[in-house]
Amino acid sequence: xxxxxxxxxxxxxxxxxxxxxxxxxxxxxxxxxxxxxxxxxxxxxxxxxxxxxxxxxxxxxxxxxxxxxxxxxxxxxxxxxxxxxxxxxxxxxxxxxxxxxxxxxxxxxxxxxxxxxxxxxxxxxxxxxxxxxxxxxxxxxxxxxxxxxxxxxxxxxxxxxxxxxxxxxxxxxxxxxxxxxxxxxxxxxxxxxxxxxxxxxxxxx
Numbered sequence: 001x002x003x004x005x006x007x008x009x010x011x012x013x014x015x016x017x018x019x020x021x022x023x024x025x026x027x028x029x030x031x032x033x034x035x036x037x038x039x040x041x042x043x044x045x046x047x048x049x050x051x052x053x054x055x056x057x058x059x060x061x062x063x064x065x066x067x068x069x070x071x072x073x074x075x076x077x078x079x080x081x082x083x084x085x086x087x088x089x090x091x092x093x094x095x096x097x098x099x100x101x102x103x104x105x106x107x108x109x110x111x112x113x114x115x116x117x118x119x120x121x122x123x124x125x126x127x128x129x130x131x132x133x134x135x136x137x138x139x140x141x142x143x144x145x146x147x148x149x150x151x152x153x154x155x156x157x158x159x160x161x162x163x164x165x166x167x168x169x170x171x172x173x174x175x176x177x178x179x180x181x182x183x184x185x186x187x188x189x190x191x192x193x194x195x196x197x198x199x200x201x202x203x204x205x
Contacts, residue, residue, distance in 0.1 A: 001019075001021045001022055001023070002019070002021045002022050002023075003022065003024070003025070003083040004017070004018065004022060004023070004024045005025050005026065005027070006023070006024060006025070006026050006027065007024055007027050007028050008027065008028040008029045008030065008039075008055055008056060009028075009029070009053060009054025009055045009056065009104070010053070010054050010105070010186050012104070012124035013122050015104045015105065015125060015126050015175060015176050016124050016176075017165075017175050018126045018171045018175070018181065019171060019176065019178055019195065020171050020174050020178030020180050021044060021170065021171065021180065022125055022170075022171040022174075023167065023168035023169065023170055023171070024105075024128055024167055024168065024169050024171060025165055025166060025167035025168050025169070026056055026163055026167055027163060027164055027165065027166070028163065028168075029055060029146070029159045029160060029161070029162065030055070030056055030057075030058055030098060030107075030163045030164070030166060031050065031052060031055055031056070031057045031058070031140075031158060031159065031160055031161070032058050032060040032061075032062055032082065032157075032158070032159035032160075032161060033057045033058070033059065033060070033097075033158055034059060034061045034085065034156040035078070035086075035089055035090060035156065036153045036156035037150060037153060037157065037158050038090060038093040038097070038154050040150060040153060041098075041150075041164070042096050045109055046150065047103075047117070048149045048150065048158050048201070049149055050147070050149055050158060050160060052097070052101040052103050053101065053102030053103075054102055054104055055104065055105070056101060056103070056104065056105035056106070056107055056128075057097065057103055057104075057105070057106055057107070057177075058081055058082075058084060058106075058107040058108065058130075059084055059085045059086070059087050059090060059107065059108035059109070060083060060084055060085060060159075061085065061155040061156045061157070062079055062081065062083070063079075063080045063081040063082070063083075063108075063157060063171075064077045064078060064079055064080055064145065065077070065078045065080050065153060066078075068152050071145065072144070073145070074146070074147075075145050075146065075147055075148050076112060077144070077148065078143045079139055079142050079144075079145055079161070081136065081139055082135065082138050082139045082142055082161070083134070083135025083138065083139075083175075084107065084108055084109045084130040084134070084135070084138065085108070085109060086109050086110045087106070087108030087111060087112050087115075087127075088110055088111070088112065088113070088142060089111060090108075091112050091113050091115065091116055092115070092116065093119075094106060094112060094116035094119050094120075094125075095115060095116070095119040095123075096131070098119050098123045098125050098166075099119075099123060100107075103125070103129060104124065104125050104126070105125065105126055105127075106125065106126075106127050106128070107127075107128045107129075107130060108127065108128075108130065109129070109130055109131070109132055109181075110128070111127065111172055111173065111179075111181040112127055112173060116173070116178060117173060117177065120173060120174065120175045121175050121176070121177060124175050125175060126171055126173060126174050127170060127171075127172050127173035127174060128170065128172065128173070129137040129169065129170045129171075129172035129180070130168040130169060133160060138166075138177075139160070139167040141160075141163055141164065141165055141167070142161045142162070142163055142166075143162045143163065143164050144161070144162045145159060145160070145161060145162075146160045146161065146162045147159075147160040148160065
């Protein structure tokens with residue numbers, strides 16, 4: 001296990017150095033994205049003016065407060081609670097995010113599936129896990145909302161956050177086929193089978 005401090009954006013080489021159970025802390029820029037954002041981008045042909053190449057996206061629809069445009073808050077938005085949502089619903093968007101926009105890192109809750117794992121291997125990407133209930137902590141890692149695009153979808157806009165010390169986050173899926181979720185599931189099934197055998201209980205097929 002190793003720890004990596006990344007100043008965003010990052011290269012393919014940097015992301016391919018990550019292995020499951022490593023930890024990562026991000027600095028600089030992070031983009032917030034969610035279901036509606038990606039449906040509009042990939043199903044309805046809308047484009048973003050943001051350059052996502054080499055960047056990380058976090059699955060979120062943040063709770064924000066409109067306080068008016070000022071020098072400190074140029075977008076007019078103040079982050080109140082930026083929590084991470086379940087990633088499984090957005091499985092089909094991993095590959096186009098990487099192939100069309102150059103996204104390298106996806107941050108979310110609960111993991112992704114086989115096509116995302118293949119995209120990480122083929123294109124050079126990784127999935128960083130956030131546990132449920134960590135929204136208050138995550139919000140402290142966000143210094144400001146620097147910009148926002150597709151804001152008619154609010155709160156599922158495309159958010160540009162300025163971050164400092166965002167992490168440490170756990171590498172749960174890497175570009176080498178490593179997958180913490182399948183490892184845990186396989187280990188649990190193995191332990192269950194062993195316990196049932198010790199108890200003399202026949203496992204159901």
